[in-house]
Amino acid sequence: MAVLTQSRDIAFLKEQARIVRVEILKMLTQSGSGHTGGSLSAADIATALYFYKMRHRPDNPKWEERDRFILSKGHAAPLLYTVLALTGYFDKSLLGTLRKAGSPLQGHPSSKLLQGVEVSTGSLGQGLSIANGMALGLQLDNSASRVYCLLGDGEIQEGQVWEAAMTAGHYALDNICAIVDLNELQIDGRCEDVMKVMPVSAKWKAFNWHIFEIDGHNMEEIVNALDEAERIKGKPSVILANTIKGKGVSFFEGKAEYHGLAPTKEELEKALKELGEDGK
Amino acid sequence: MGSREEQSADKTQSFAGQAVATRDAYGAALVELGKRNEKVVVLDADLSGSTKTAKFAKAFPERFFNMGISEQDMVGTAGGLSLAGKIPFASTFAIFETGRAWEQIRQTVCYSHLNVKLVATHSGLTVGEDGASHQALEDVALMRVLPGMTVIVPSDGFETQQVIDAVAEYEGPVYVRLGRAKVPAVMPPDYKFQIGRAHIFNLGKDANIIADGIMVSAALQARETLLKEGIDAGVINMCTIKPLDTETLLKAANASGLIVTAEEHSVIGGLGGAVAEYLSENHPVVVKRIGTRDTFGGSGKPDELLKIYGLTADDIVKTIKSTLSR
Numbered sequence: 001m002a003v004l005t006q007s008r009d010i011a012f013l014k015e016q017a018r019i020v021r022v023e024i025l026k027m028l029t030q031s032g033s034g035h036t037g038g039s040l041s042a043a044d045i046a047t048a049l050y051f052y053k054m055r056h057r058p059d060n061p062k063w064e065e066r067d068r069f070i071l072s073k074g075h076a077a078p079l080l081y082t083v084l085a086l087t088g089y090f091d092k093s094l095l096g097t098l099r100k101a102g103s104p105l106q107g108h109p110s111s112k113l114l115q116g117v118e119v120s121t122g123s124l125g126q127g128l129s130i131a132n133g134m135a136l137g138l139q140l141d142n143s144a145s146r147v148y149c150l151l152g153d154g155e156i157q158e159g160q161v162w163e164a165a166m167t168a169g170h171y172a173l174d175n176i177c178a179i180v181d182l183n184e185l186q187i188d189g190r191c192e193d194v195m196k197v198m199p200v201s202a203k204w205k206a207f208n209w210h211i212f213e214i215d216g217h218n219m220e221e222i223v224n225a226l227d228e229a230e231r232i233k234g235k236p237s238v239i240l241a242n243t244i245k246g247k248g249v250s251f252f253e254g255k256a257e258y259h260g261l262a263p264t265k266e267e268l269e270k271a272l273k274e275l276g277e278d279g280k
Numbered sequence: 281m282g283s284r285e286e287q288s289a290d291k292t293q294s295f296a297g298q299a300v301a302t303r304d305a306y307g308a309a310l311v312e313l314g315k316r317n318e319k320v321v322v323l324d325a326d327l328s329g330s331t332k333t334a335k336f337a338k339a340f341p342e343r344f345f346n347m348g349i350s351e352q353d354m355v356g357t358a359g360g361l362s363l364a365g366k367i368p369f370a371s372t373f374a375i376f377e378t379g380r381a382w383e384q385i386r387q388t389v390c391y392s393h394l395n396v397k398l399v400a401t402h403s404g405l406t407v408g409e410d411g412a413s414h415q416a417l418e419d420v421a422l423m424r425v426l427p428g429m430t431v432i433v434p435s436d437g438f439e440t441q442q443v444i445d446a447v448a449e450y451e452g453p454v455y456v457r458l459g460r461a462k463v464p465a466v467m468p469p470d471y472k473f474q475i476g477r478a479h480i481f482n483l484g485k486d487a488n489i490i491a492d493g494i495m496v497s498a499a500l501q502a503r504e505t506l507l508k509e510g511i512d513a514g515v516i517n518m519c520t521i522k523p524l525d526t527e528t529l530l531k532a533a534n535a536s537g538l539i540v541t542a543e544e545h546s547v548i549g550g551l552g553g554a555v556a557e558y559l560s561e562n563h564p565v566v567v568k569r570i571g572t573r574d575t576f577g578g579s580g581k582p583d584e585l586l587k588i589y590g591l592t593a594d595d596i597v598k599t600i601k602s603t604l605s606r
């Protein structure tokens with residue numbers, strides 16, 4: 001099993017993100033179904049969290065002083081499973097069981113079945129409320145732990161997200177860092193066409209959040225924002241990450257169809273080449 | 281959602297005798313309905329490709345409203361559209377429709393008895409790999425408990441087509457439960473659906489199986505197997521769960537002392553619950569319920585899951601045999 005190595009080194013993190021993408025694609029092809037686009041768009045962010053920013057102990061998933069991560073956009077389960085496996089929560093071979101009957105790697109994350117998953121998700125719009133509750137509880141205990149919550153840009157059309165945004169602002173939950181994966185796509189097409197959710201930054205600001213707007217594929221910008229967010233006091237922080245759905249594989253990039261389609265064997269081969277994995 | 285096999289059959293005529301997913305029949309029926317009735321409007325919550333309302337959206341873009349990922353808002357908006365004289369069909373996956381927006385359905389739609397048609401797809405275990413978060417096993421219970429709500433669970437494409445036409449004519453709130461996977465045709469070509477009327481395939485003298493949805497086909501298979509062993513089991517398609525066809529139910533309970541219900545839903549509160557409640561008050565006979573047993577679903581292939589959770593023809597056969605031999 002992997003032993004956790006964490007570093008702020010950008011080259012290291014970029015290489016981890018590349019490996020994360022490779023593993024996501026392999027597991028999706030093996031499973032034959034699952035969510036490709038939204039797993040790839042958030043791969044750099046999740047890599048920065050698990051391989052650098054978050055205090056966590058894969059050998060002790062319930063370590064009290066850990067930072068928490070909630071995958072509110074639960075369909076990006078392949079991404080979560082990959083970073084959990086690569087940082088040592090469980091053996092990488094388990095990735096091959098994705099979405100199979102009886103596997104702890106369910107189509108959407110189950111905290112009852114898999115170590116390292118803080119809470120079960122899959123129904124969109126619920127994660128930030130849970131993050132708020134965790135953050136409030138941690139504050140009552142004077143804990144230094146932080147709570148990270150990853151949301152999709154389609155997901156933030158859910159009213160509950162804005163109720164939660166109001167709560168975090170009201171209680172000034174500065175131990176929360178939300179990250180919105182702004183890949184501009186949802187299932188039925190472009191967010192712009194399905195249900196205009198932009199502009200988002202003015203909305204979060206209005207609920208008293210501190211805003212970071214970054215390129216969600218620029219590792220330097222990601223780690224800088226994560227570091228700075230930790231220094232913001234008296235307000236929750238949100239990182240608005242501009243991303244590309246399907247990032248890393250040219251023929252998946254920006255395509256709504258690959259939201260819920262797994263790569264075929266042929267597509268996988270081509271994709272792995274693009275990610276510098278040919279012959280391995 | 282979005283698997284490669286999901287390219288739908290593009291049929292607009294009758295689905296009689298055709299194996300088709302009930303959601304595909306819905307998509308086709310909606311387009312036909314849209315042509316005949318200008319009052320029909322359709323809403324979806326970012327799943328129009330999967331629920332098949334995308335077909336209506338293409339044919340009648342001005343009468344289609346994608347609400348984005350906001351089921352509660354969708355149900356409320358459908359309520360408003362009905363008050364403006366339209367006949368709204370609001371669709372998404374069954375768990376998000378009935379679960380996320382339950383109180384909006386209760387307060388806005390049912391308490392005011394609005395003419396809103398909630399047609400949900402991806403019910404039950406046959407959702408498959410997406411797993412528990414996406415598999416509604418409680419939706420019939422959630423809808424059945426609401427005063428004034430009509431609850432319908434069609435068994436095949438042909439029946440679905442007729443259900444959609446019938447609920448458009450009916451005035452009041454309706455929940456229609458559809459599935460993701462292709463299902464065999466079970467209803468005879470001369471079948472006429474009526475709200476609140478069950479279909480009797482035959483009455484058995486040893487047992488009668490009351491089924492809905494995909495379990496009607498399993499019940500018919502079970503009947504064949506049992507016949508070979510000299511057991512006479514009847515099969516009834518209880519397509520409308522509410523209002524329950526109690527007349528037919530009493531006929532079945534009079535024909536045999538054993539009633540077996542079968543549904544792709546929890547045994548708590550669904551068809552089995554409805555049948556057991558009615559019979560225990562009015563005509564006590566032995567009732568056995570086939571369904572999920574106070575559990576969430578899980579990822580896997582649809583057929584595999586039906587086996588794991590005990591929802592196959594075999595499970596019906598075993599239940600009947602073991603009960604009769606007691």
Ligand SMILES: Cc1ncc(C[n+]2csc(CCOP(=O)(O)OP(=O)(O)O)c2C)c(N)n1
Pocket residue numbers: 037038039041073075122123124125151152153154155156181183185186187245259325326327349376380
């Ligand atoms: C409450 C709820 N409604 C609908 C769905 C079905 N669904 C799954 S993913 C998705 C689109 C999500 O879009 P977005 O949040 O932008 O995710 P990303 O682009 O990052 O994959 C939808 C509608 C769901 N999982 N939960």
Ligand SMILES: [Mg+2]
Pocket residue numbers: 152153154181182183184185186
């Ligand atoms: Mg998106």
